[in-house]
Amino acid sequence: MTYRLKYGTGTEAVHDAMPSIESEQLSLALAAACEDPIGATEVYGEDDGVMRTLVTEHAIAVLLVGRITKTVTVLQLSYTG
Structure with a gap:
């Protein structure tokens, strides 16, 4: 089942400002995470299946996976240039 993508405060602006x-x-990568949040991401801290890390060549995102709400929320996004 596909999850809905949400952004935390300020993270969408970082994404919009990227080249x-x-x-x-x-x-x-975010689309893949919405299709398979666990398979398309990496563990963030303790593997609880809720907090995940998404890594691309130039960005690192901390995601919150809401299983009940079927949402993937970008909590933090860093552009590594």
Whole structure:
């Protein structure tokens, strides 16, 4: 089942400010995370299946996976250039 993507405060602005190629890579990775939040991401701290890390060549995102709400929320996004 597909999850709905949400952004935390300020994270969407970081994504919007990224150069187009890096932004597209992140968008594709986020789409994959919405299809399979556990398979498309890595463990963040303790493997609780709720907090996950998404890593692309130029970005690192901390995600919150809401199983009941079927949402993936980008809590933190860092552009590594």
